[in-house]
Amino acid sequence: MIRKTIIGLLSAGALLSVPVLSMAEEAGDAGMLSRKSPEKIISERLKQARPEIQFGEPRPAPVKGLYQVQVTGGPTLYVTPEGDKFIAGEIFSIDANGFSRFEDPYVVEERKRLLAKIDPKDTIIFKPKQKTKAVVYVFTDIDCGYCRLLHKQIHAYEDQGQKKPGYNDLGIEIRYLAYPRAGIPSASADKLITAWCSKDQQGVLTALKNDQQVPPAKCDKNPVAADFKLGGEIGVNGTPAVWFPDGRLMPGYMPPEQMAQALGI
The missing domain is CATH 3.40.30.10 (Glutaredoxin)
Known part of the structure; x- marks a missing residue:
């Protein structure tokens, strides 16, 4: 299954193979990152960590403070602005009638546009x-x-x-x-x-x-x-x-x- 393959590539064990920066390098990177947009930071970090995976363009997520990135053929990632952590999965709405799968209006509109083509x-x-x-x-x-x-x-x-x-x-x-x-x-x-x-x-x-x-x-x-x-x-x-x-x-x-x-x- 493609989903299992992608999730395997995104597993914590796989990510541990990414080289760890020294404190000096991290301090230098912090200054560079502060001058970049969160979208740019997230794109660079994801591609550096897993260059073999195709990531979509980051954009603000429905969950405040996070950005979302679609993995081609895989899950949606909800990433911190610093690009150092992410959650893979779905978002659910909570209401009086229970839980329901949340559909991002932006994504839905984009799908409608592609469907029409x-x-x-x-x-x-x-x-x-x-x-x-x-x-x-x-x-x-x-x-x-x-x-x-x-x-x-x-x-x-x-x-x-x-x-x-x-x-x-x-x-x-x-x-x-x-x-x-x-x-x-x-x-x-x-x-x-x-x-x-x-x-x-x-x-x-x-x-x-x-x-x-x-x-x-x-x-x-x-x-x-x-x-x-x-x-x-x-x-x-x-x-x-x-x-x-x-x-x-x-x-x-x-x-x-x-x-x-x-x-x-």
């Missing part, structure tokens, strides 16, 4: 036979168990002997984006490329998710690498990840009726 022709679409009530984008991987479960429930399905409506039956249009968890290049990426480069994209994607053998296919213009990069930039670190029209990004599998409720349909 996606060409539907670059996605693999499963559209309701009747009226479409809502469109969601789903970052998917071929070999992910919950991705396969979600795909099996696009249409009506059996659950403990009871027939239930699938996403399409509830008016939800699924537009798939590619996110090979193993990265690029990888066998997972090759399978996704095969699906996107096939004439029957829906049929091939379904066959691959059902673990059927499909001849490999390649084409110059496939969106797999671009989708993978986009997912990492907006905070995807696992699959499936559901991208709602209002900019929310929900990690993990959601049953059809739960997704319809979250969409307000």
Whole structure:
């Protein structure tokens, strides 16, 4: 899992490998740091500590006094202005009804902007036979168990002997984006490329998710690498990840009726 890999790279043990400055060097650095912005300090410190990790641009976090940095393909870091400590994880709101996952309005708006730029022709679409009530984008991987479960429930399905409506039956249009968890290049990426480069994209994607053998296919213009990069930039670190029209990004599998409720349909 990419998330586990990133967290491993960010672990305390890994960070201990960063060279420790002498007192004189630290005193000199303190003077230099005082003349730099917190954003500049944080960027420099993160890149110095872990040059192999791709960090986004720091900006003020919703938690007062901290700055946030998105790790491409990994967690959001909440960093001190001095760039000497960070917290990796999610923010939750506390209210009278309990706890709820906090979505930063700035991040949500940025996701909406990026969502509007996606060409539907670059996605693999499963559209309701009747009226479409809502469109969601789903970052998917071929070999992910919950991705396969979600795909099996696009249409009506059996659950403990009871027939239930699938996403399409509830008016939800699924537009798939590619996110090979193993990265690029990888066998997972090759399978996704095969699906996107096939004439029957829906049929091939379904066959691959059902673990059927499909001849490999390649084409110059496939969106797999671009989708993978986009997912990492907006905070995807696992699959499936559901991208709602209002900019929310929900990690993990959601049953059809739960997704319809979250969409307000």
